[in-house]
Amino acid sequence: MGLNTAVRRYWEAEPCGTSVWIVGAAPARSPAWFAQVEQHRYSVEPHIFSVAQFTRFRAKDILEIGVGAGCDHLQFARAGARCHGVDLTDAAIETTRQHLALHRLTSDLRRADAEHLPFENEHFDAVYSWGVIHHSERPEAIVREIHRVLRPGGQFVGMMYSRRSLVAYKLWVRRALLAGKPFRSLKDVIWNHMESVGTKAYTAEELENLFGDFSERRIAPIATVYDRKWLGPFAKVVPDVLGWNFSIRAVK
Template sequence: MESALRQFAGKSIEDVRAYWNARPCNIRHSTKPLGTREYFDEVESRKYFVEPHIPRFAEFERWKGKKVLEIGCGIGTDTMNFARAGAMVTAVDLSDESLQVARKRAEVLGLQSSITFIQANAERLSEYVPVETYDLVYSFGVIHHTPHPENVIREIHKYMGSQSELKIMVYNRYSWKVLWILLKYGKGAFWKLDELVAKYSEAQTGCPVTYTYSRKSVKDLLHGFTVTRIIVDHIFPYSIQQYKQHKYKKVWYFAVLPKLVFRILEKTAGWHMCINAKLDKE
């Protein structure tokens, strides 16, 4: 983690905002006209087809009648499912372009009354979002993209009570994807690992900040929290070029791998580290 801190020392929140404004996450998951019901339905279908562990982790139905704070909502796929399930959602994102799409999505799906959208820098969340206690604070694949993730964690404390739950996903350092990036793009240059992972961590190359975590370092990050569960999941098995054409053809080495073996690999070397936590008892 020390090398990553040095690597990203010169990166700013504005660098991160510009990157996600240029291409909001999952924006190209559909070829239908942007903003239509058909577009949003296809975006959701594709996302949960390749990442079926997300609904299991989020447990959308569990939060009916509860207050959910989502940090980094993107274009709102999980946001809509919390709202559909009956939660009252406050959805925060740094990218105004992402929020524009998410707001349109809520309008098209008739969920505006259940969601409050706020543009905010999560490292200074309490300057944007009134401090109150939420039943769930949820952040999937976001905190590792901000220059100072520890600041986000400190802010999250303010929105949690003794019964609140935190669910976050951060990237797993000891994962197949990190190894794949190191071998494919770095040619084994492990001393450039943090730079390589950031550059190739997302569909659009050049992400300015991407931290990765081990089980130990994520517990260090979550200072003031008791981690109740950590699950590792998700390896993307498809040919990227085929996937861009909306075709699902597995690369040869995953195509020949038995499903059970692939699932074991996902559970041990998956890219997504999903963490459940609660505030430490005083």
């Protein structure tokens, strides 16, 4: 079985951010369910707004890779972008379609593996992807595809995971040190114990290389609520450099 088959199976079972502890008793895909999903997402990851800057994409052709439950896709559609989206799963595509329909909005949504994007060269003004590329078997193939489908001067905006972060170090303590396996690497515990199997996390230098074909790159770490968890009074002083998220802006 290829890695992306396992990745797909994991996310088909439950689109990202829709667990029962988030949505409570609300019927699946009801207005109350979507409201809970959205409220939770932006309360734990408020930095999405400053990274994505949705309102800058009015009347632009945008592609979102890995739409999940469609919260960010809805933001682009509300902002008046011409929206296209792909995801590895039917669950995400259908959830996003219903999420937009609730607000009388539409998008060109397709189930596809982003390692092979079903679009012509130089088709988009912007490509957006939040927390997706590092789950795929060949992230470098997705980045190549993003570069291919962007128009000259078009930009990629997104988030990928950071390996030298408190989230990664805490996972290592739990899954390596306390499990009596102190020789396990950070890469190994992230691969096996962070969401779907095969998850990767990067250093800034590795991301600079991954996006090396782009003419400009801005890559910056961001401390998240997940880095601050369990730190008690120290939670307030976590520096961005130890954050789990890298924001990425790259111009073709």
